[in-house]
Amino acid sequence: MSLSKEDQRGPTLNFRAALITGGAGFVGRKMVRRLRAALPATSRVVVVGRSNVIVPDCDFLAFDLEHGASVDGVVAAARPDLIVHLAAQSSAVGAAGATWGTNLSGSLNLARATGRYVPEALTLYVSSSEVYGLAFNDGPVTEETPCKPQSAYSRSKLAAEEMFADVLPPASRLIVCRPSNHSGAGQESKFALPSFARQIVSGQGEIHVGNLSARRDFLHVDDVVDAYHDVLAKADGLDTQTTFNVSSGISREVGDLLHRMIELEGSAASIVVDADRYRSADIPVARISSDRLRSLTGWAPRRSIDDMLNDVLAYARAT
Numbered sequence: 001m002s003l004s005k006e007d008q009r010g011p012t013l014n015f016r017a018a019l020i021t022g023g024a025g026f027v028g029r030k031m032v033r034r035l036r037a038a039l040p041a042t043s044r045v046v047v048v049g050r051s052n053v054i055v056p057d058c059d060f061l062a063f064d065l066e067h068g069a070s071v072d073g074v075v076a077a078a079r080p081d082l083i084v085h086l087a088a089q090s091s092a093v094g095a096a097g098a099t100w101g102t103n104l105s106g107s108l109n110l111a112r113a114t115g116r117y118v119p120e121a122l123t124l125y126v127s128s129s130e131v132y133g134l135a136f137n138d139g140p141v142t143e144e145t146p147c148k149p150q151s152a153y154s155r156s157k158l159a160a161e162e163m164f165a166d167v168l169p170p171a172s173r174l175i176v177c178r179p180s181n182h183s184g185a186g187q188e189s190k191f192a193l194p195s196f197a198r199q200i201v202s203g204q205g206e207i208h209v210g211n212l213s214a215r216r217d218f219l220h221v222d223d224v225v226d227a228y229h230d231v232l233a234k235a236d237g238l239d240t241q242t243t244f245n246v247s248s249g250i251s252r253e254v255g256d257l258l259h260r261m262i263e264l265e266g267s268a269a270s271i272v273v274d275a276d277r278y279r280s281a282d283i284p285v286a287r288i289s290s291d292r293l294r295s296l297t298g299w300a301p302r303r304s305i306d307d308m309l310n311d312v313l314a315y316a317r318a319t
Helices: 026-038 068-078 096-117 134-138 152-167 192-201 221-233 254-265 291-297 305-318
Strands: 017-021 044-049 059-062 082-085 122-126 173-179 181-183 206-209 218-220 241-246 270-273
Touching (some): 017 026, 017 068, 026 044, 026 221, 044 068, 059 068, 068 096, 122 152, 122 221, 152 173, 181 221, 192 254, 206 254, 218 221, 241 291, 254 270, 254 305
Parallel strands (some): 017 044, 017 082, 044 059, 173 241, 181 218
């Protein structure tokens, strides 16, 4: 696998060894390549998880995040001075225990192993803007907005944020990123935009959907990876613990994105609201400020919404 021009924004990061969890995931695969390109050739990039990720000049170590001895083993072996923690379990009906097990218990294992073996390491923990929950109903959110999470996923992600802040040793540094919705090539079809894309490119006459009225902040996945790279590049100038929202700052109606995807594909399909898929939105509009990220790192989105939607459609056609 060769590294694309998008991956080659370095070397700008100065770490001896980086360990990344969740490297087999949608965002993780891109982040692994970005780290490899941004770090000096002499630096080691170690990808850990249950599924191997093959990237040039990277190592893979198998581990079980919920097994403390397994996590201890890989952290002791890798001795990273940078840990990027992307691994997470999304919540689903009947899966709350698994969600909490991965997102909090697994993260606790990682925090403890960090304290034992690499107490001065920098940890980048990728949380979610979903931690704000019902706070979105009070207006735009900043990093100072009190969180009101509404699901097992968002509650467990917020709990892990607080756990890292408490458990990591005083010598360590912590960056928490709370990304807004993001999409692009490679995202699973259980998410809204890839689900729409698969129906659109199939050529069927009807697109079956749920509630399209919710307004959300969407980013291209590559802009999100850029943000993670940029906060790491500025890490030496940040406080010991810093939280960043990663967002476009623009709320878009999901239905508008679907209509644009149909237009981009040149489809004549009609939209059918399926009662079995329809859910009332407890949060009609999510508005997220990323002013802190922009002011401290200079980051800003570089891809358009059409770039994101075209990539989702192209991936659906190819697979």
